[in-house]
Amino acid sequence: MVFFRFTCTSCGKATEEEALRCPLCDEPMDVEADLPSSFPPVKPKETLMERFRDFFPFADPRSDLSLGEGFTPLVDMEALGRSFGLSSLWAKNEGANPTWSFKDRGTLTGVIHAMEMGYDRIGTVSTGNMAASVAAYGARAGIETVVLVNKGLPREKLGPIAMYGPRLIKVDGDYGRLYHESLRIGKKLGIYFINSDAPFRVIGSKTISYEIWEQLNRSVPDWVVVPVSAGGNLRGIVQGFVDLVSMGLLNRLPRFLVVQAEGCSPIVKAFEEGAEKVRRFDSPHTVAHAIENPFPPSGNQVLRLVRANGWSCKAVSEDSIIEAQRALAFNGLFVQPASAVALAGLKKAMADGTVEQGQSAALILTGAGLKYTAVFGQHDLSWTQCSLDKLEKALR
Numbered sequence: 001m002v003f004f005r006f007t008c009t010s011c012g013k014a015t016e017e018e019a020l021r022c023p024l025c026d027e028p029m030d031v032e033a034d035l036p037s038s039f040p041p042v043k044p045k046e047t048l049m050e051r052f053r054d055f056f057p058f059a060d061p062r063s064d065l066s067l068g069e070g071f072t073p074l075v076d077m078e079a080l081g082r083s084f085g086l087s088s089l090w091a092k093n094e095g096a097n098p099t100w101s102f103k104d105r106g107t108l109t110g111v112i113h114a115m116e117m118g119y120d121r122i123g124t125v126s127t128g129n130m131a132a133s134v135a136a137y138g139a140r141a142g143i144e145t146v147v148l149v150n151k152g153l154p155r156e157k158l159g160p161i162a163m164y165g166p167r168l169i170k171v172d173g174d175y176g177r178l179y180h181e182s183l184r185i186g187k188k189l190g191i192y193f194i195n196s197d198a199p200f201r202v203i204g205s206k207t208i209s210y211e212i213w214e215q216l217n218r219s220v221p222d223w224v225v226v227p228v229s230a231g232g233n234l235r236g237i238v239q240g241f242v243d244l245v246s247m248g249l250l251n252r253l254p255r256f257l258v259v260q261a262e263g264c265s266p267i268v269k270a271f272e273e274g275a276e277k278v279r280r281f282d283s284p285h286t287v288a289h290a291i292e293n294p295f296p297p298s299g300n301q302v303l304r305l306v307r308a309n310g311w312s313c314k315a316v317s318e319d320s321i322i323e324a325q326r327a328l329a330f331n332g333l334f335v336q337p338a339s340a341v342a343l344a345g346l347k348k349a350m351a352d353g354t355v356e357q358g359q360s361a362a363l364i365l366t367g368a369g370l371k372y373t374a375v376f377g378q379h380d381l382s383w384t385q386c387s388l389d390k391l392e393k394a395l396r
Ligand SMILES: [Zn+2]
Pocket: 008, 009, 010, 011, 012, 013, 022, 023, 024, 025, 026, 027
């Protein structure tokens, strides 16, 4: 068995007992494991967990569970970056994952851990991306998969989850409480809940940082811009760069820009008010549904990271999200509104001088555009029509 332990992100309590949250202070837990002495070279046809097996405390990288996650492109957005006055702008296109979002990395690590622990049932509480991802990997693993969503989830979001054949249950009740109830019931009934900030899901996101560092020729940008909801993805990406610093491969962390939609920005609000803890955001509403979490379970840890490192947080307007989505599409990348939030945040941070002219940045584009087609109504899309015999004239 490979050694690892859980450590609390807040009080530092360490335990080898399985812990999704700290038994002392109820804050999220990190997974602490040994790191390799060097960075593995790329070998053709390896799966993500084969590639990074030395970074993860698994007995077996379980290539049989892989759906081809990770190894996503880091696209050079030269023209867009130049128009902002940046020296370089890159986009980590996580929509290129098997279920079209970054979640697949952490779902895989979560499922491997659950199976190594002997679980034969997994579950998740989600409103979209995580639900589809867990349903897909549960199907791949051939184990019973429970997906809990809130009662109001519209039909068009249920189909892409139900397609994988999980036990999909619409639960009538408070969504925030559902997260905690799932952990309690899961423990009792032997269902391993891979929720948004479960420690073994969070560490899957470390591979995003390893890949960026390697794709940039063993360097990092000045800024990494991350849309933040529950906070798990940000925690994982930060940990990935911290690993590279610990291994002596990097001498400084990139700075992080945490971005939320104004319509649901509990972390930014707490940051601006100087509060120590994130409070529930009243009546959340934003086109960036995938990051509409009014009470992020890793919110306090995101706040601690931003403050301790002197990073920054921005909340962006609905109009600026739509505008950013269009700007990315006009440069060839159609992403979901929650991902466009990153570009909108970068633009805002450049306008107020947080990010300076001549600096470099990487946007984490968390999910693909076809995840949320209802947004077409918010863009002024148009097309024309002509008869076949008038085609040549129309194209002149
Ligand atoms: Zn604690």
